[in-house]
Amino acid sequence: DQQVKQNSPSLSVQEGRISILNCDYTNSMFDYFLWYKKYPAEGPTFLISISSIKDKNEDGRFTVFLNKSAKHLSLHIVPSQPGDSAVYFCAASGGHNTNAGKSTFGDGTTLTVKP
Amino acid sequence: ETGVTQTPRHLVMGMTNKKSLKCEQHLGHNAMYWYKQSAKKPLELMFVYNFKEQTENNSVPSRFSPECPNSSHLFLHLHTLQPEDSALYLCASRWNSYEQYFGPGTRLTVT
Numbered sequence: 666d667q668q669v670k671q672n673s674p675s676l677s678v679q680e681g682r683i684s685i686l687n688c689d690y691t692n693s694m695f696d697y698f699l700w701y702k703k704y705p706a707e708g709p710t711f712l713i714s715i716s717s718i719k720d721k722n723e724d725g726r727f728t729v730f731l732n733k734s735a736k737h738l739s740l741h742i743v744p745s746q747p748g749d750s751a752v753y754f755c756a757a758s759g760g761h762n763t764n765a766g767k768s769t770f771g772d773g774t775t776l777t778v779k780p
Numbered sequence: 781e782t783g784v785t786q787t788p789r790h791l792v793m794g795m796t797n798k799k800s801l802k803c804e805q806h807l808g809h810n811a812m813y814w815y816k817q818s819a820k821k822p823l824e825l826m827f828v829y830n831f832k833e834q835t836e837n838n839s840v841p842s843r844f845s846p847e848c849p850n851s852s853h854l855f856l857h858l859h860t861l862q863p864e865d866s867a868l869y870l871c872a873s874r875w876n877s878y879e880q881y882f883g884p885g886t887r888l889t890v891t
Contacts, residue, residue: 667822674820697878708784708870708882709823754823758878766811766874767836770823 668692669757671771678778684742686774688755691736696759699768700729700740703752713740717759745778752776783807786871786883793861794891801856801886803871812854813880814846815870823870829854861890 670689678684688698696717701709715722715729715738722729728741742749752775756768784805793799805812814826828836829848843865845857854871866889872880 669822699878701882706884708786708872708884710882711879714879766830766878766880767825767828768878768880772820772822 666691667772668695669755669769669771671753671755671774673774674772675775675777678745678776680747680778680780681744684740684745684749684776684778686740686742686753686755686776688738688740688771689736690738690757690769692757692769693736694759695757695769697757698729698731698738699756699758700727701754701756701770702749703754703773709754712753742776745776747778747780750776750778784871784873784881784883786869786886788886789884790887790889792889792891793858795861795863797861798857798859800858801869801871801888803854803856803883805852805854805871805873805881805883807873807875807881809873809875809881810851811874812848812851813872813874814854814856815872817868817870817885819867826856858888861888863890866890 699714700712702712703709713727731738752773754773755771758768787802812829816824826840827846847855868885870885871883874880
């Protein structure tokens with residue numbers, strides 16, 4: 666049973682427009698959520714996170730929204746740039762994972778930003 | 781060097797070979813992780829070490845054997861692997877927050 670799901674394997678957006686990447690989770694014990702970005706031939710790099718006590722966190726062009734009742738989070742990138750083209754992973758932590766600092770990852774969404 | 785490094789970056793091995801993957805972090809972190817990423821699958825956590833002690837073994841077959849001699853180094857010893865073990869193996873480290881810092885990975889091909 667996959668506890669973190671990213672249902673869109675890929676997303677294509679025009680440069681300058683908004684990119685919205687979605688993530689759903691099933692475990693209500695998760696209380697911290699993260700987004701990572703991965704370029705080819707590199708490991709994932711941390712992008713932005715949000716605690717369950719918040720519903721929004723913003724960092725420059727990146728904003729993460731959390732809807733706890735729907736068990737849904739999304740990453741908004743505005744404006745999108747070609748350099749944002751990468752695979753984006755959603756991850757969730759908390760509950761029984763807390764002591765080990767474990768995160769459960771989604772499958773990833775490949776974002777392509779066209780010039 | 782800074783961050784998390786992994787060697788080798790690419791490895792091709794036969795099913796009867798023995799090889800080791802190495803991970804080193806220069807961040808002063810106290811937790812280290814091995815992940816497996818197969819095509820079109822999410823990252824699968826394999827092992828977790830906190831302060832050099834293994835705290836998680838996620839039902840990984842015994843043909844994968846981790847070793848953590850100190851909080852900066854992590855190894856993954858491989859022997860008698862199967863073709864389905866071909867994947868990208870990622871190492872990560874963490875301090876007190878949830879954010880993990882990943883190495884570039886080792887692309888393993890088992891022939």
